[in-house]
Amino acid sequence: MIGSILRALAGHDRATPATPADGMPEAGLTRLGFLKLAAAGTVAAGFATSACAGASAKPGRVPPVTSIDDLYDAWQNRMNTADLEGLVDLYVEDVTYINPEGVLLHGKDAVRKDFEGILALKPQIVLGDRRHILWQDVALTTNHWRMTYPGADGTTQVMTGGGIEVMRKQADGGWRYIIDDASRSASK
Known part of the structure; x- marks a missing residue:
């Protein structure tokens, strides 16, 4: 040709x-x-x-979130639509993660397993009071969140908390979590 x-x-x-x-x-x-x-x-x-x-494009790979301001919305949307792979893609391979119950986890596989359990609850989350401070390719972020999910008895359950995260811009231009503390203690 x-x-x-x-x-x-x-x-x-x-x-x-x-x-x-x-x-x-x-x-x-x-x-x-x-x-x-x-x-x-x-x-x-x-x-x-x-x-x-x-x-x-790698199979199963979602486009990176290249704007730190859009990262909160991407995380919230992926949680609310039960997009497990999209959610996990927002973390680096060796992430340090503290889940809402305060359990310390290491690595994407541990985060994936934790999110599988959370997504099984069919939660809806709202991240509010979002703030971030940038230093070169690293960001320190905080937020307060409110999660609702249907309880076993059919009533709406509510969980609130706060998050403190550290993110780093990656080679593909996307921001990803390197440390995520989603425990309720982060809001105290």
Whole structure:
């Protein structure tokens, strides 16, 4: 395909007459040659776009959250929609995490297991009073949260607390938690 584009640009495309009446090759492309070139370019661009998208997207990987201001909304949305993989993607592999009950956990796998249990409750969370302080590629953040979920008896249960987190901007431009203290003690 690239060869046909180069031939068309060089005027060697078969749709371009080799010699006009005066015996000299025409400069430029004929209308048909131009249309073939445009079509080939469109097809090539489509393949290149598909190839680039396939190369940059890893299966199961969500796009990184590149704005620290959007990180709270992304976390809240992923929790409220039970997007386990999207939620876990907001953490680095070796994250230190303290869950709402005060249990210290290490690593994404431990966070995933903890979130599986929380998401089974079908919670809805609101992160309020959000604040962050930036230093280069590191952020210290705080928030207060309110989580509701259906109790075993059908009544709405409410849990409140606070979070203190440390996030770092990663090589892919996304902000991810390196330390997350979601325990209720963080709000005291």
